Amino acid sequence: MRISPAGLLVVLAFAVPALVQARTVLAFAGVHVSPLQTVLIGLLVLTAVVLWAVAPGSGTEAPSEPNGG
Amino acid sequence: MSAETGSATGVASEGRTYIDQFPGEARLVRTAFWSSFVALGIGGLMGLVQVLHRADVLRVIDSTDYYAVLTLHGVLLALTFTIFFLVGIFTWAITTSLDRGLEDLRFTWAWYGLMAGGTALAAIPILGGLTDAVEMSASVLFTFYAPLQAHPLFYLGLALFVVGTWLAGLDWIRSYLAWRRENPDERIPLPTFMVLTTLGFWYLSSLGVALAVVVFLLPWSLGIWEQVNPLLTRTMFWYFGHPVVYFWLMPVYMMWYLMLPKVSGGKLFSDPLARVVFVLFLVLSTPTGIHHQYLDPGIAEGFKFIAMTNTMFLLLPSLLTAFTVVASMEHGARQRGGTGTFGWLRALPWRDPVFTGMALAGVMFAAAGFSGMVNAGMNINYLVHNTFWIVGHFHLTVGTAVALTFMAVTYWFLPQVSGKRLWNRSVALAQVVLWFVGMVLMSNAMHRGGLDSVPRRTAEPQYRGFEIEPTLGTMAELDAQIVLGGTILFVSLVLFLVVVVMTGLGDRVDDLPANEYAETLSGPEDAPLVLDNLKLWVGIAVVLVVLAYALPLAAIVDRGGLFGPGGSPFPVFVGCLEPTVSASVAFLGDHLPAAVSGWW
Ligand code: HEM
Ligand SMILES: [Cu+2]
Numbered sequence: 224m225r226i227s228p229a230g231l232l233v234v235l236a237f238a239v240p241a242l243v244q245a246r247t248v249l250a251f252a253g254v255h256v257s258p259l260q261t262v263l264i265g266l267l268v269l270t271a272v273v274l275w276a277v278a279p280g281s282g283t284e285a286p287s288e289p290n291g292g
Numbered sequence: 293m294s295a296e297t298g299s300a301t302g303v304a305s306e307g308r309t310y311i312d313q314f315p316g317e318a319r320l321v322r323t324a325f326w327s328s329f330v331a332l333g334i335g336g337l338m339g340l341v342q343v344l345h346r347a348d349v350l351r352v353i354d355s356t357d358y359y360a361v362l363t364l365h366g367v368l369l370a371l372t373f374t375i376f377f378l379v380g381i382f383t384w385a386i387t388t389s390l391d392r393g394l395e396d397l398r399f400t401w402a403w404y405g406l407m408a409g410g411t412a413l414a415a416i417p418i419l420g421g422l423t424d425a426v427e428m429s430a431s432v433l434f435t436f437y438a439p440l441q442a443h444p445l446f447y448l449g450l451a452l453f454v455v456g457t458w459l460a461g462l463d464w465i466r467s468y469l470a471w472r473r474e475n476p477d478e479r480i481p482l483p484t485f486m487v488l489t490t491l492g493f494w495y496l497s498s499l500g501v502a503l504a505v506v507v508f509l510l511p512w513s514l515g516i517w518e519q520v521n522p523l524l525t526r527t528m529f530w531y532f533g534h535p536v537v538y539f540w541l542m543p544v545y546m547m548w549y550l551m552l553p554k555v556s557g558g559k560l561f562s563d564p565l566a567r568v569v570f571v572l573f574l575v576l577s578t579p580t581g582i583h584h585q586y587l588d589p590g591i592a593e594g595f596k597f598i599a600m601t602n603t604m605f606l607l608l609p610s611l612l613t614a615f616t617v618v619a620s621m622e623h624g625a626r627q628r629g630g631t632g633t634f635g636w637l638r639a640l641p642w643r644d645p646v647f648t649g650m651a652l653a654g655v656m657f658a659a660a661g662f663s664g665m666v667n668a669g670m671n672i673n674y675l676v677h678n679t680f681w682i683v684g685h686f687h688l689t690v691g692t693a694v695a696l697t698f699m700a701v702t703y704w705f706l707p708q709v710s711g712k713r714l715w716n717r718s719v720a721l722a723q724v725v726l727w728f729v730g731m732v733l734m735s736n737a738m739h740r741g742g743l744d745s746v747p748r749r750t751a752e753p754q755y756r757g758f759e760i761e762p763t764l765g766t767m768a769e770l771d772a773q774i775v776l777g778g779t780i781l782f783v784s785l786v787l788f789l790v791v792v793v794m795t796g797l798g799d800r801v802d803d804l805p806a807n808e809y810a811e812t813l814s815g816p817e818d819a820p821l822v823l824d825n826l827k828l829w830v831g832i833a834v835v836l837v838v839l840a841y842a843l844p845l846a847a848i849v850d851r852g853g854l855f856g857p858g859g860s861p862f863p864v865f866v867g868c869l870e871p872t873v874s875a876s877v878a879f880l881g882d883h884l885p886a887a888v889s890g891w892w
Contacts, residue, residue: 229643229721236652236725240659240732247740250764258769 224277231276235269242268310384310708310807316397317387318709320404321380325702325709327408328376329792332695335368336785343734343778346753347771353422358751359431360421366434367418370690371453372411374540377698379407379460381543382487384705385550386464388807389481390471400463406456414449417442433749435529438509438522447510454498454505461491479816480824482563483550483809489570490542492830493577496837497535504528508855521856523590524848530581531841538577540690544697545569548617548650550809551701555647556640558624561616563812564819569616571823572609575833576602579840586673590851595844596670602840603668610661617654623813645717649700649724653693656731660688663739678749681742684735692731699788700724706795707804715794719787726784734777737770746770 226234242265246256256264311318338361344350345358353361383400387393394400414430420443421429430442436450464487468480480488508520508528553560560566582599585591622636630639641647663685666672676682703720707713714720744762746753753760760767822828851857 226638227643229648230638232721232725233642233648233652236728239729240736243732243736247736247764255764258765258772 226276231273234272234276238265238268238272305388305807307806309711309804310388311711313807314387314393317383317393317400320397320400321383321705322709324376324380324383324404325705327411328373328380328698329789331368331372331376331411332785333789335365335373336782338362338365338368340778340782343775345751347775348752348754349771349775355751357422357431359433359749360418360429362749363418363421363431363433364415367414369695370434370540371536374690374694374698375453375457376407378539378543379404379457380705380709381546381701382460382464382490384709385483385487385546386467388809389483390467392467392471394463395466395470399459403456403459403463406459407453408456410449410451410453410456412449413452414446416449417446435526435533436509437529438512438520438525441513442509444510444513447505447513451502451505451510454502457498458495461494464488465491479819482560482566482812482816483546485567485824486542486546486549486570488826489574489829490539492574492826493535493833494539496830496833497532497578497581500528501532504532517855519856521848521852521854523588523852524845524854526588527582527585527591527845527848530584531578532581533584534581535577537690538573540694542570542573544653544694545613547697547701548613548654549620551646551704552617552650552654553620553624553810554808555644555650555704556621556624557628558620558622558626558810560810560812561619561623562814562818563816564814564823565612565616567816567819567823569609569612571829572606572612574829575836576606576609578833579836580606582840582844583668583673586670587677590848591844592847593670595840595847598840600668600670602836607661607665614654614658620810620813621651643717643721645720645724646700646704648721649703649727650697652724652728653696653700656688656696656728657693660685660693663688676742678747679742680738680746680748683748684738684742687731687735687738692727692735696724696727696731699727702788702792706792708807710796711800711802711804712795712798713801713804715791715798720791723784723787723791726780726787730777730780730782730784732777734774734781737773737777740764741767741770741774 224231242261246261249256305313310321341352341361342358342365345353345355345361383394417428417430420426421431428443428445430446432440432442432446436442436446464484468484468488471484504525508517508525511517512520549560549566580599580602582591582596583603586596586600621640622630625636625639628639628641630636640651663681666676667682667685703714703717740762741760742748744760746760746767762770
């Protein structure tokens with residue numbers, strides 16, 4: 224793992240507003256992405272993030288695995 | 293807790309939990325929390341009902357009962373959930389930071405009883421509105437605008453609830469004064485300072501709504517007054533309605549200042565800056581309420597402009613908070629070994645639901661700041677007024693910045709006040725993340741719908757013979773996004789309640805972390821003494837309120853009468869007073885508007 228499972232969860236969560244808002248912003252620019260396309264692109268992005276996260280680490284391990292509080 | 297977090301400044305919890313330090317107070321805080329969770333559960337269920345109903349996915353109630361449901365949702369969430377949680381946090385803050393129990397727990401339970409009793413009284417007619425079996429109803433929404441009229445019990449309950457909060461404030465002030473007598477030369481501890489400044493504007497502003505209810509609305513619902521002046525009671529409501537927003541937010545800011553640095557493993561960046569922020573809120577919270585009335589006819593544009601200016605000033609303390617909080621988090625992350633310009637973000641304790649929930653709530657609050665600026669601008673407000681945009685906006689503020697922070701810190705507080713271990717940290721983490729995702733979906737579609745003029749407070753926004761045409765996508769798609777978001781939110785809410793109930797059912801343990809809050813990098817000794825001069829700040833707040841409200845109120849009364857146009861202003865039994873009172877009203881009416889028009 225390149226990042227902790229909790230870190231991955233949070234990155235995935237942040238991807239949702241990025242996707243939703245990107246679609247809204249693109250519409251302002253006249254580029255219309257349908258809901259289905261958004262969902263498909265979203266799934267691709269999320270899968271890519273997961274694959275990146277679980278790929279064997281490349282020395283960029285998170286400094287100290289948070290021990291929580 | 294991690295090694296970096298020492299004991300809190302000046303507080304000797306000596307490694308003990310809150311319940312070990314103050315068992316009696318812990319019981320009160322626990323009870324207040326549970327009261328707020330019950331409100332959250334019922335209110336959240338109503339939220340789901342509304343979402344499904346509006347989208348016509350599932351209609352479990354009659355559309356004519358929609359306002360009863362929406363009243364329940366608004367009152368239980370915006371007032372009951374938030375304020376019960378607040379009194380819990382503030383009681384914790386006072387006792388922990390002054391390191392002394394409350395003076396008399398019987399008094400404490402008395403104000404709690406008033407608040408709980410008031411809520412119950414108000415809830416009876418609201419629930420009555422859902423059934424034909426009883427005559428009562430109070431489907432007036434949480435703003436209770438006249439001419440919508442509720443059963444007298446609703447107004448009575450509301451008044452008792454507010455009086456309960458006033459007594460709670462007195463309880464905390466009493467503790468503070470007792471501490472002051474023993475420590476004449478010490479600086480006010482930061483958490484106590486936060487409570488006292490918040491109380492300053494709470495007394496100032498809730499007086500307005502209390503007068504509106506006790507002098508006008510309650511007697512009107514009892515038939516003593518024939519009618520009221522709706523613009524006057526609305527203005528008195530918003531005189532309180534904006535500061536109440538900060539009443540919810542101040543405990544949240546307190547948590548961001550005191551707990552977020554601690555759980556990030558660092559210290560609060562600056563105690564003086566935190567004090568400045570709370571003083572600014574004390575001074576500026578109240579003279580802004582008219583920004584909710586930009587579209588009300590009968591209030592001169594000049595007054596609205598003053599309210600807008602004050603509102604824009606309020607951005608300052610919020611930006612200061614964003615700076616201080618992020619700086620404190622970065623400090624914590626670097627203490628934990630984080631490096632790089634953004635790399636330190638990875639060193640934050642994302643596994644901890646207390647941290648992650650608060651951080652996500654903060655991010656959503658930043659987004660809410662942007663839609664809030666749109667609301668606050670007099671001219672663009674016309675575009676979004678009374679649309680679903682507004683609903684999207686305040687589900688980011690009170691519905692997330694406040695609600696999600698409260699849920700997140702519950703995961704720290706509940707063990708402290710119950711002595712029991714948090715039931716399941718992974719479920720808790722999933723819960724806060726789900727709330728964030730659900731709200732992103734719901735709020736985005738609400739904002740977009742609002743821009744396309746989808747109305748709020750409507751059971752069936754599908755009108756016959758009229759189609760709303762969204763700029764992007766279709767109405768069906770917006771509805772679907774809202775239903776999806778609302779459902780995820782509801783699931784998150786259920787998970788939250790499962791975690792707190794399971795925690796409550798657990799056994800007492802004795803290896804819980806100690807009751808502490810963050811130390812500061814720059815402490816109170818760096819804060820100018822004048823900051824602690826609360827009398828001065830309250831005085832300035834009062835002056836600003838008089839400047840912002842005296843003339844508009846006089847103009848409203850002059851034009852519409854104290855009791856509305858054409859109504860007999862005074863009931864028969866005070867008829868003998870009428871000449872004097874109407875003479876003074878007439879005097880004000882003659883002179884103040886002249887002064888106003890001279891200025892604008
Ligand atoms: C399960 C999560 C929630 C859902 C699905 C939800 C849904 C909704 C919807 C659809 C409306 C608008 C109804 C309309 O205008 O016709 C609404 C209004 C409102 N919500 Fe929520 N909500 C949720 C949580 C919350 C929370 C946590 C709070 C505050 C702490 C809150 C406070 C309010 C308020 C104050 C209103 C305005 C009521 C009025 O117009 O009188 N909601 N909610
Ligand atoms: Cu406001």
